[in-house]
Amino acid sequence: MKEALLVASVGKRFGRVQVLREINFAVSEGELFGLIGADGAGKTTLIRILVTLLLADEGRAELLGLDVVHSYRELRQRIGYMPGKFSLYPDLSVEENLRFFASVFGTTVEKNYEMIRDIYSQLEPFKTRRAGKLSGGMKQKLALSCALVHRPEVLFLDEPTTGVDAVSRQEFWLMLRRLREQGMTILVSTPYMDEAVLCDRIAFMQEGRILALDTPAGITTLFPEPLFAIRASETGRLLSVLRSSSHAASVYAFGSALHYTDNRPSVSADELLASLHAQGFSELSVSVIQPGIEDTFIALMEEKPGSAS
Amino acid sequence: MSELVIHTDKLTKRFGNFVAVDALSLTIYGGEIFGFLGANGAGKTTAIRMLTGLLAPTSGTATVAGFDLYTGSEGIKRNIGYMSQRFSLYDDLTVRENIRFFAGIYGLTTQAIKEKSRQLLETLKLVAVADVRLASLPLGWKQKLAFSVAILHEPKIVFLDEPTGGVDPVTRRRFWDMIYEASGRGLTIFVTTHYMDEAEYCDRLCIMVDGRVAALDRPEAMKRHYRAESMNEVFIQLARPGRTEYT
Incomplete structure (x- = not known):
């Protein structure tokens, strides 16, 4: 498959802080690619380099076969970018914002209406409302419409769902899936691990590095040990008992269960159950589970000492 | 049953024709960990602003930490703690300066501030970086400090407004360890979050939809009621238009 984006050895420092180190990856045409990481991992800096708004100190990047430094003028016509901070004009109406962005790219809303119809039609009843007066979910839809109005070939979205509630997040991801089905290449960043499974491939970022890069299913095979889910009526006490056990390799709360790995190579769920039962826990259950994306991210973070302090 | 820390009865806030709560x-x-959930615009922030004495209700009654919402808002402010992702500590101040500043705001005496600062720096193992500006510390340390500062004046209740947004999964869990520990000591925790796995860590949950309580129960009971595997499913069922009411 043809590559839409190629990143080779990209590095960036701000003063004494190295914010990106040796970033290497490629994104195929039509792929939905996720950058997953917490605040400060370097996601925004990387995206700003790729959308030609920031220069890398080291390495190079190619978008649609063009160098992001030398061909920035042409590239800006061919890519769409939705920044993390709401960056539309709050004093302009919904429709005025859209027309403004279309005219900046030398086109009109009418010419490209097909492109944005799906998303913009939900906003049309409010098209005379000022952008600053929209709810969070509607602002997000307007920002996406503005990023799409010139029919970009590659779309970059920087944390489009941060601070957005679970329902609006789900709707937003449905919109991204539909754009992908129409053949658009999409690079999206997010701090939410549960959104990672919705991407074709993901890169885990931590402290300016890519810790792992694969399909969501492929990533979870990096998880080393068997993983147990343990439940009991007193989750708080269970957590502290397991943490203080000399056999515990890792113990983390996951919703109503604790996810636990043991440092004995062949311990069974029944053995764990018996030993916890002896410590007076009731409503106990212990089962071996498939590690998820978040389990794997945590395990990879823990491999690098000091990174999670 | 233990002490009543918050009690509200038909608390309502209108902005013009719009009923926010x-x-x-x-x-x-x-000692309860109370999760307060809702979609953007469901009225969470307005409710918190009333409960923290920052916004006068339109009608209804409430007491927070033993003070009446209408007549005791100064008492409320002295007996609650508050922390959010957006507003917690000052990056340009040192660790020690941040502690001193917030302790001063909460009305602690100079002597108490000295003593509390020493204790806190030791407990959090931050003595070595006491005079370092906050900006250069790891996020996990900042979060611990922000939480400790919010409860420095030993309030009965602390309001945590999306305390873990954008935080990595390990730091997020360490933060919840701290919440559990504080609740074990009897502190009441009132917390909002967009992470539905965190909703499961709460003793009880309230889900707001369009300014009203759509569900209020223990997470396990809510999941049973909606035949849902996770709180995420419950939340999406409730907050989506055309939902069924929780009865």
Whole structure:
């Protein structure tokens, strides 16, 4: 498959802080690619380099076969970018914002209406409302419409769902899936691990590095040990008992269960159950589970000492 | 049953014709971890602003930490803690300066501030970086400090407004360890979050939809009621238009 984006050895420092180190990856045409990481991992800096708004100190990047430094003028016509901070004009109406962005790219809303119809039609009843007066979910839809109005070939979205509630997040991801089905290449960043499974491939970022890069299913095979889910009526006490056990390799709360790995190579769920039962826990259950994306991210973070302090 | 820390009866806030919070009735006990959930615009922030004494209700009654919402808002402010992702500490101040500043705001005496600062720096193992500006510390340390500072004046209840947004999964869990520990000591925790796995860590949950309480129960009971595997499913069922009411 043809590559839409190629990143080779990209590095960036701000003063004494190295914010990106040796970033290497490629994104195929039509792929939905996720950058997953917490605040400060370097996601925004990387995206700003790729959308030609920031220069890398080291390495190079190619978008649609063009160098992001030398061909920035042409590239800006061919890519769409939705920044993390709401960056539309709050004093302009919904429709005025859209027309403004279309005219900046030398086109009109009418010419490209097909492109944005799906998303913009939900906003049309409010098209005379000022952008600053929209709810969070509607602002997000307007920002996406503005990023799409010139029919970009590659779309970059920087944390489009941060601070957005679970329902609006789900709707937003449905919109991204539909754009992908129409053949658009999409690079999206997010701090939410549960959104990672919705991407074709993901890169885990931590402290300016890519810790792992694969399909969501492929990533979870990096998880080393068997993983147990343990439940009991007193989750708080269970957590502290397991943490203080000399056999515990890792113990983390996951919703109503604790996810636990043991440092004995062949311990069974029944053995764990018996030993916890002896410590007076009731409503106990212990089962071996498939590690998820978040389990794997945590395990990879823990491999690098000091990174999670 | 333990002490009543928050009690509201039909607490309501209108902005013109818009009812932001509609007849909110809650009872929250000492040491409880109470999760307050809702979609953007469901009225969470307005409710918190009323409960923290920052916004006068339109109608209804409430007591927070033993003070009446209408007549005791100064008492409330002295007996609650508050922390959010957006507003917690000052990056340009050192660790020690941040502690001194917030302790001063909460009305601690100079002597108490000295003593508390020493204790806190030791407990959090931050003595070595006491005079370092906050900006250069790891996020996990900052979060611990922000939480500790918010409860420095030993309030009965602390309001945590999306305390873990954008935080990595390990730091997020360490933060919840701290919440559990504080609740074990009897502190009441009132917390909002967009992470539905965190909702499961709460003793009880309230889900707001369009300014009203759509559900209020223990997470396990809510999941049973909606035949849902996770709180995420419950939340999406409730907050999506055309939902069924929780009865």
